[in-house]
Amino acid sequence: MRSPTRSPAHSPTHSFTHSSVRTSAYDVVVVGGGIIGLVTAWRAALRGLRTAVADPDPGGGAARVAAGMLAPVTELHYGEETLLGLNLRSAERYPAFVAELAEASGRETGYRACGTLAVALDADDRSQLRELHALQLRSGLASEWLSGRDCRRLEPMLAPGVRGGLRVDGDHQIDPRRLAAALLTACERAGVAFHRARAARLSVVRDRAAGVVLADGAALGADQVVLAGGSLSGRLAGVPPAAVPPVRPVKGQVVRLTVPGRYAPFLSRTVRAVVRGGPLYLVPRENGELVVGATTEELGWDTTVTAGGVYELLRDAHELVPGITELPLTETCAGLRPGSPDNAPLLGPTVLPGLSLASGHHRNGVLLTPVTGDVLAAVLTTGELPPEAAPFTPLRFSPDGSAAPLTHSPVSVPASRERSV
Numbered sequence: 001m002r003s004p005t006r007s008p009a010h011s012p013t014h015s016f017t018h019s020s021v022r023t024s025a026y027d028v029v030v031v032g033g034g035i036i037g038l039v040t041a042w043r044a045a046l047r048g049l050r051t052a053v054a055d056p057d058p059g060g061g062a063a064r065v066a067a068g069m070l071a072p073v074t075e076l077h078y079g080e081e082t083l084l085g086l087n088l089r090s091a092e093r094y095p096a097f098v099a100e101l102a103e104a105s106g107r108e109t110g111y112r113a114c115g116t117l118a119v120a121l122d123a124d125d126r127s128q129l130r131e132l133h134a135l136q137l138r139s140g141l142a143s144e145w146l147s148g149r150d151c152r153r154l155e156p157m158l159a160p161g162v163r164g165g166l167r168v169d170g171d172h173q174i175d176p177r178r179l180a181a182a183l184l185t186a187c188e189r190a191g192v193a194f195h196r197a198r199a200a201r202l203s204v205v206r207d208r209a210a211g212v213v214l215a216d217g218a219a220l221g222a223d224q225v226v227l228a229g230g231s232l233s234g235r236l237a238g239v240p241p242a243a244v245p246p247v248r249p250v251k252g253q254v255v256r257l258t259v260p261g262r263y264a265p266f267l268s269r270t271v272r273a274v275v276r277g278g279p280l281y282l283v284p285r286e287n288g289e290l291v292v293g294a295t296t297e298e299l300g301w302d303t304t305v306t307a308g309g310v311y312e313l314l315r316d317a318h319e320l321v322p323g324i325t326e327l328p329l330t331e332t333c334a335g336l337r338p339g340s341p342d343n344a345p346l347l348g349p350t351v352l353p354g355l356s357l358a359s360g361h362h363r364n365g366v367l368l369t370p371v372t373g374d375v376l377a378a379v380l381t382t383g384e385l386p387p388e389a390a391p392f393t394p395l396r397f398s399p400d401g402s403a404a405p406l407t408h409s410p411v412s413v414p415a416s417r418e419r420s421v
């Protein structure tokens with residue numbers, strides 16, 4: 001184990017070596033150093049809690065792969081209206097969140113208020129998009145139907161065959177790699193300790209979570225433990241079966257292209273479509289990177305980048321924006337979304353006292369980062385799940401049915417997202 005980096009002001013209450021077992025005591029140990037674990041640790045440390053993160057490679061995880069769309073409106077799905085409410089809340093917090101993070105870390109995150117255009121390539125796509133539009137309007141969201149010609153006027157690189165689309169000016173983007181780097185620095189500056197090893201086992205003392213034992217044998221004692229290990233969150237040994245989060249890996253492959261200066265601006269906003277039944281998106285960054293994603297594959301822990309996956313992404317992206325074949329291909333990668341049974345996150349206390357979850361964010365981990373940090377900070381300091389997160393309690397999956405499953409609840413739409421008619 002490398003020495004934890006922390007400021008003296010936040011030193012653990014005790015730290016000693018006995019035989020081969022080293023023990024540290026914290027208020028909070030966060031298992032997992034992806035963006036969800038990091039935002040949880042940062043927010044906890046800012047509330048004055050002595051906080052540690054256990055992860056062999058903090059700042060890694062699914063955010064290394066994600067495109068970083070902040071798209072509650074264009075990623076809306078039937079039956080996910082309750083999740084929409086949380087997604088909108090988090091999107092609304094993003095500008096203040098990135099400003100605070102930039103101040104705390106000295107790093108920018110590539111947040112870009114660029115808007116999104118969701119387009120249809122054929123008659124089937126168009127009727128699907130019309131249904132999405134109707135759902136958006138029923139939910140009170142701002143979304144404008146455009147003809148194919150108007151879509152191309154906005155984005156001249158679109159294929160001539162585009163049949164129409166939805167203009168959503170409130171769905172933006174961030175660069176998840178830069179977000180992770182900024183959160184890592186903010187955590188370090190706030191005195192979070194990093195233990196760069198895998199958490200192997202939860203310690204349970206007198207029916208309460210009491211810390212974790214790392215793969216290198218070090219024991220980290222803590223009053224509270226947060227499982228924030230993304231798709232791996234269900235694999236920590238020692239968690240009682242009733243508290244094991246029902247998360248699974250959902251593979252996504254992504255390719256990255258570069259737009260040479262002479263082609264800029266290639267796309268001015270995120271462009272999405274449903275092609276052959278699967279979602280496709282092109283996310284243009286200000287630095288010239290163009291991220292094309294993503295496959296959705298239920299293949300367990302496999303993270304192979306396949307010829308078929310890359311072929312399908314490029315084939316579909318080419319149908320949408322033919323000019324992409326001119327662009328240098330700079331990277332291919334695959335990651336694992338933490339899928340949950342109802343596609344919504346698991347936030348807050350579990351049936352085991354002292355053990356909380358921040359996991360199961362599935363397609364919305366980047367979008368839900370600000371609200372997750374706020375919710376977990378409240379949980380860790382008050383023991384209570386704030387009302388905005390009540391539907392996302394992990395107890396909705398507990399075997400004794402101690403909480404109801406996610407039900408549709410009225411969505412409160414921020415003024416900036418409301419449709420104007």
Ligand code: GLY
Pocket residue numbers: 069252293294337362363364
């Ligand atoms: N939110 C985009 C994806 O999961 O592919």
